[in-house]
Amino acid sequence: MTYSGTLTSKNSCLIPVFLDGKPMHSKYNPQGEAALFKDRTGCLVVAGLGGGFHLTEAVKTCSLVIACEKDEESLNFCLKLPSVRELCSKKNMLLATEKTLGSVLLSNYLPHMHGGIEFVFHRAWEDREKQSALTLKEIFSTAVRHISADYSVQSHFAKLWQRNIFINLRTFTKNPDIRNVFDTKKSVAVIAAGPSLDEGITYLRQNRNQYEIFATDTALSSLVAQGIIPDAVVSIDAQHLSTEHFKCLGSILQNEKKPVCFFDAASANESISMARKNACTTFLVHNGHPLLALASQKANIPQIQTGSGTVTIAACDIAQKLGFKDIKLFGADFAYSGGRPYARGTYLDKLYKNSSLRTDTLEEKFCALMFRTELYDTVREGLKNAKTSTVLEGYKASLELWQKEKNQPTGPFYRDLNFNFKDFCKEWKEGVEESIKENCTSLTPALCTLLPLTAFLKRISKDKLDFFSLVKLAYSYSLRYTE
Numbered sequence: 001m002t003y004s005g006t007l008t009s010k011n012s013c014l015i016p017v018f019l020d021g022k023p024m025h026s027k028y029n030p031q032g033e034a035a036l037f038k039d040r041t042g043c044l045v046v047a048g049l050g051g052g053f054h055l056t057e058a059v060k061t062c063s064l065v066i067a068c069e070k071d072e073e074s075l076n077f078c079l080k081l082p083s084v085r086e087l088c089s090k091k092n093m094l095l096a097t098e099k100t101l102g103s104v105l106l107s108n109y110l111p112h113m114h115g116g117i118e119f120v121f122h123r124a125w126e127d128r129e130k131q132s133a134l135t136l137k138e139i140f141s142t143a144v145r146h147i148s149a150d151y152s153v154q155s156h157f158a159k160l161w162q163r164n165i166f167i168n169l170r171t172f173t174k175n176p177d178i179r180n181v182f183d184t185k186k187s188v189a190v191i192a193a194g195p196s197l198d199e200g201i202t203y204l205r206q207n208r209n210q211y212e213i214f215a216t217d218t219a220l221s222s223l224v225a226q227g228i229i230p231d232a233v234v235s236i237d238a239q240h241l242s243t244e245h246f247k248c249l250g251s252i253l254q255n256e257k258k259p260v261c262f263f264d265a266a267s268a269n270e271s272i273s274m275a276r277k278n279a280c281t282t283f284l285v286h287n288g289h290p291l292l293a294l295a296s297q298k299a300n301i302p303q304i305q306t307g308s309g310t311v312t313i314a315a316c317d318i319a320q321k322l323g324f325k326d327i328k329l330f331g332a333d334f335a336y337s338g339g340r341p342y343a344r345g346t347y348l349d350k351l352y353k354n355s356s357l358r359t360d361t362l363e364e365k366f367c368a369l370m371f372r373t374e375l376y377d378t379v380r381e382g383l384k385n386a387k388t389s390t391v392l393e394g395y396k397a398s399l400e401l402w403q404k405e406k407n408q409p410t411g412p413f414y415r416d417l418n419f420n421f422k423d424f425c426k427e428w429k430e431g432v433e434e435s436i437k438e439n440c441t442s443l444t445p446a447l448c449t450l451l452p453l454t455a456f457l458k459r460i461s462k463d464k465l466d467f468f469s470l471v472k473l474a475y476s477y478s479l480r481y482t483e
Contacts, residue, residue, distance in 0.1 A: 002074040002129055003050075006081070014081050015051045018128045024050040025124075030083075031056070036122075042115035045105070047136045048125025049078045049095065052087040059090045063114040066094045068101055070132040091442075098135050105143040110443075110451060111151050112458045113467045117144060149394075153309060155459040158452035159477075160238040161266040165291050166481030168265050168272065168284065170421050175283050175300050178260060179414055182231060184323040186212050191230065192312045193218035194333030197343035201226050204330065211328070214319050215259070216311045217245040217271075219331060222343045224248045229256055233280075234315040235271055236264035236287065236306055243270045249278035262318055265292050265301055285318065291449035294428065299419035302412070307398030316399075320406050321413045334396040335378055335388040425482040432475050440471050450474040 003016045007023060015025040025033055033054040037044060040058050049055075049067040059065050067087075069075040075097055078084045087093055096104040109117060119140045126133045182188075189204060189211040191197065197219060204213070205228060215223055217235035229252055235242060252258060261275040265284040275282050286292035287306040295301065304321065307313040312332050319327055331343055378388040388396075431446025440447060454470040457477075465473070 001077070002070050002125070002132075003077050013051070013053070013083060015053075016078065016081065018124075020128065022124070022128075024048070024122070025053050034058075037120065040118070043109050043117040045101075045117065045119045045140055046122060047119070047133050048122030048129075049075070049084065050122065050125060051081050052078070052084045054122055055087060055093075059087065059093050062092065064092050064094065064109065065090075066096055066101070066104060066108075068096045068098075068136050070129055071097055071099075098132060098139065101136060101139045102143045105140070106147065109143075109147060111147065112451070112455050112470065149308070151455055154452040154455040156456070157238055158454075158456035160268075161289060162291065162453045162474075162478055163481060164238050164266050164269055165289065165295075166478065167269045168263075168267070169295060169299075169419070169424070170481075172265075172284060172299065172301075172419055172421070174418050175414070176281055177414060177416075178281070178283060178322075181260060181281075182212050182322055182324075184212075184325070186210065186324075187326040187328055188212045188214055188319040188324040189328050189330055190312065190315045190319060190332070191215040191219040191223060192329065192331040192333070193222060193343050193346050194331040194335070195337045195343055196333050197222060197331030200330040201228065201343075204228055212319075212324070214315045216315055217242060218311070218346055219343065220245050221248040222346055224251060230259045231257075232260045232262060232315075232318075233275075234262045234311055234318060235267055236309070236311050236314050237271070238264075238266050238268055240268050240270055242268050243274055246271050246274040246278075249275060249280060252278070254279075262314075264304075264306075264314070265289075265295075285314075287314070290445070290451060294445050294449055295419070295424055298417065298424060300415040300417045301419075302414070305402055307402055308394055310395045310398055312395075313399055313402050316402060317406070332399065334393070334399070429479075429482070436468075436472060436475070440468050447471065450478065453477065 002018065004019045004021070005017050006014045007017055007027070009015050009026065009030055010028045013030050015023050015027070015030050017023050030051060030053040034057040036054045037046070037058040040062050042062060043064040043066070044058050044062045045066045045068065046055060047068050049069050052067065055065055055067060069078060075095060079088070088095065094104055094108060119137060121133055187210060191213060193216060201223070204211070205226065208228065213223070213228065213230040214232045214234060215230035217233060217237065220230065220233050223230055225248070235245065258278065258280045260281045260283060262283050262285055263272050265286045266289055272282055284301050285304045286296060286301050287304055292301060293303070296303065302321065304314055305317040316327055428446055428449065431444060432450065435444045435447040450471055453474040454467070457470050457473050458465065
């Protein structure tokens with residue numbers, strides 16, 4: 001608890017008092033503190049709410065204001081003050097504590113809508129809560145890094161996602177019932193395509209009957225080339241290049257059991273079509289894209305976790321949601337070793353060999369792939385001369401986080417629902433058009449479906465379009481796929 005009580009200022013305002021007996025705001029004119037953050041714009045995150053007098057001008061000019069307190073007890077104390085209740089009546093005003101700041105930022109701050117973001121302190125509050133101030137600043141920095149990375153991905157791939165989602169939903173009616181397809185009493189082997197898979201394949205071949213094998217798309221061709229047909233394949237890639245992974249399905253004999261192919265519904269439609277052409281059962285999932293989150297309310301398209309967009313985590317999460325208790329990882333190195341980025345037999349081997357020249361050899365192509373970002377040495381069990389990067393370490397951290405949280409309750413993986421594309425598009429259009437009529441002042445579920453695409457359009461736009469214009473442009477682009 002940060003506060004011990006209140007006192008009345010000379011101009012009759014209730015102001016909070018710290019535990020040391022000192023008031024947080026001026027005893028003469030607390031409203032004068034509004035000048036501290038006057039004329040700020042964008043998103044303002046403030047450590048120290050108190051009586052909120054210092055934020056009365058900020059809420060007029062900022063797109064979003066988030067005021068933080070140390071804990072719920074302190075926050076509830078502030079909420080009893082008339083000045084804070086008045087402040088909280090503003091739509092762009094949010095509150096948080098050390099426990100909730102991260103989730104509040106991740107759920108509400110949108111760079112393309114709110115603009116830049118800044119973290120500031122109320123000086124008197126910071127002096128009394130130095131440790132909390134440092135904690136809040138670290139939480140803020142971590143959340144912003146995550147948002148920045150996510151925004152960067154959206155700004156590059158959102159156009160593909162939007163196209164793929166509508167194309168995939170157009171022919172979707174219902175996922176197959178696969179609840180009894182896999183033997184969940186067995187262990188499941190999740191196969192990534194790291195260099196250590198070259199050794200792991202021998203073990204898998206010798207112990208094939210002990211596992212249900214779930215391959216990531218990149219590892220599929222490596223397994224098939226060694227005569228191992230996986231029970232399932234998982235793909236979340238939106239790019240057309242991902243179809244290269246599935247060409248090897250044609251080499252599986254007709255009398256051999258075909259794998260079940262799990263695709264993110266934002267995946268390249270060409271990959272899904274290739275799996276179906278080769279008589280594979282396909283099952284659509286989604287990882288939280290707002291358009292698919294909206295569609296999944298009317299369809300049995302379950303949500304999965306992919307961490308930072310990692311297909312290995314997607315495969316693990318699908319296996320866990322299907323009921324597997326024991327998950328073994330193969331090739332999940334998140335590092336380069338032996339001078340190779342991937343196991344032998346991936347599509348890159350064929351691609352690079354076909355384009356290899358004396359002046360641009362296979363080795364040089366792989367080196368260019370590995371050294372596109374800075375590498376540094378790392379020690380990993382079973383790997384020799386292992387190199388890693390910031391990106392690979394991020395993937396590894398995401399997997400470790402998933403492993404800690406995997407036993408949390410999840411919703412049903414299968415629901416008996418039929419999806420009607422035309423009905424969905426009709427409701428979606430009505431929702432978006434209603435948001436546009438209201439100048440996009442509130443984040444409705446329909447409006448949220450366009451947010452990733454607005455990030456892409458903002459990046460490529462030569463003009464500095466405002467958020468409202470970006471939404472209309474994103475809606476216009478999306479309409480071409482709804483008929």
